[in-house]
Amino acid sequence: MIAGFPGQTSMSAFVIDAFEFCRVKERREGRIAVCDLSRLAEESADKFGAIHWSLQGGSDNRGHSQLLLSVSGSVRLICQRCLTPFEFDVASDSVLVLARSDADADEIDAFLADDSVEVIVGSRTFNVAELIEDEALLTIPLSAKHDVCPDQLAPDVERGAEKVSPFAVLKSLKQ
Template identity: 55%
Template structure:
């Protein structure tokens, strides 16, 4: 809940902004959201613990297009793809989103900017910033999460020792 604004209704709508107005007024918001409240992110995590700190800043590009700069940071629990154990993964990511009025406008802006590091999206007068922030957190996750060095390799060692060559049975077929 936001100080000075009691009630669940405002809490739910506090994250819905007019993106164009937010950019025009150089709007700024920041906060911390539990991973448990980000259903798509939580589904990719080992558990729902942790939280994501975030900021969103409205403004304009050098060319005058409305833009939102998003930043997310925090630690989430992922499952290591090597040892299958959970581990803390640090997220620290930011991006700039440039807003177009519609698909055609967004395509035109993208061509003019010609910058792969900037994403151009269709803006909205009723934009839920939670979706944008969760998207940024999801994009910051590795495709194949793994420890730098797995702490417990017993499971992997056990699998390796049980591994039998698919050609071992052929030895018995070999004529002597």
């Protein structure tokens, strides 16, 4: 079951009328397992974890329908440096202004000229799970890496073991 929408158990049922949601200033929040978000699950090292979300409808000061979306949680990614899994914190707050068509979205976006606001096309069958998944995916770096990779070779160096030069090995073979 998808938390936050009682009675809805599948991704396809996770749908709202986005304009009505904004008009009545509705608020929902919940949790979706990473394994239920196919694109996010493909990016993760395993299917464990969850994304917590909240969605608030309303309007901006110009009367445009607006959604405030917050997502947080963690997913396990593969470090591109050392190829081991690590926890990555997903955290994002977005302001989404709704337009009725692509043309309207372009017009509103040009009018607002605000990079902190994203203009998207809303609908009466708006898939909230896809919106949450998109937002979580946008937080993941293109090349995920540990801040500091676990160093598997460091214990020998730290114990004072002297590193043997490959040229010294070749010299001993020559004799």
